[in-house]
Amino acid sequence: MAETKNKSKKNREVGIGLVLYAVIKIIDRFSELPEIVYRVGLIIAAIFLLYGIYSINREITERQKAEKEKSKE
Structure with a gap:
């Protein structure tokens, strides 16, 4: 259960970055964002x-290391 929660958190971080990038690009396309807002948004998304x-x-x-150690035993 904890492992699933960790995976979803990591996937959420990647998803947040992608969504932020997409939102910034869409807003910039339809209205001119100030350059500093645009750059800061892209940095946060990155x-x-x-x-x-x-x-x-x-x-x-880490998982590969653990499997390798188990196979050595």
């Missing part, structure tokens, strides 16, 4: 995306 991907990658690496 942080969510990268952190979510990093978390997922770290979990996969």
Whole structure:
């Protein structure tokens, strides 16, 4: 149960990043955003995306290490 909750949290972080990016691009297309708002929004979206991907990658690496140690025994 806890593992499922962790996965959904990581997927949520990636999803938030994607949604933020899409919203910023759509708003910018239909109305001119000030440059600073546009850049800050993209930076925040990138942080969510990268952190979510990093978390997922770290979990996969840890799982592979655990499986490798089990196979050695």
